[in-house]
Amino acid sequence: MKTKKNPQRMCVGCQEMKSKKELLRVLRTPEGQIVLDLTGKKAGRGAYICNNETCFTKAYKEKRLERALKQALQPETYEEIKACILAVPNAN
Structure with a gap:
């Protein structure tokens, strides 16, 4: 049997490769x-x-999220994303 691939992605905040x-x-x-x-x-x-x-916070301060999405983000958008991140249960 073949083992399933585990796709890796890089976090825009800490720049570490992690499981998708x-x-x-x-x-x-x-x-x-x-x-x-x-x-x-x-x-x-x-x-x-x-x-x-x-x-x-690191991605926000260094505007890494804006560069990755290739679009300028409004402060309200950052607040909405932050609220969603805090609301999602941490899977770690």
Whole structure:
């Protein structure tokens, strides 16, 4: 039997490679909206981030999330994403 591949993605906050299932996906939809994709399968440009506040804060301060999504983000959008990250139970 073949073993299933475990896809790896890099967190935009801490810059560490982790399993795709450990990370949350922030998505820019084709319409230009920024949303949190919990399924990891929606269409659009995605950036992955750890499910903790320190990685989010680092990504916010250094504008890594904006670079990864190739779109400037409003402060309100950051607050919405932060609230979603804090609301999602930590799987670690």
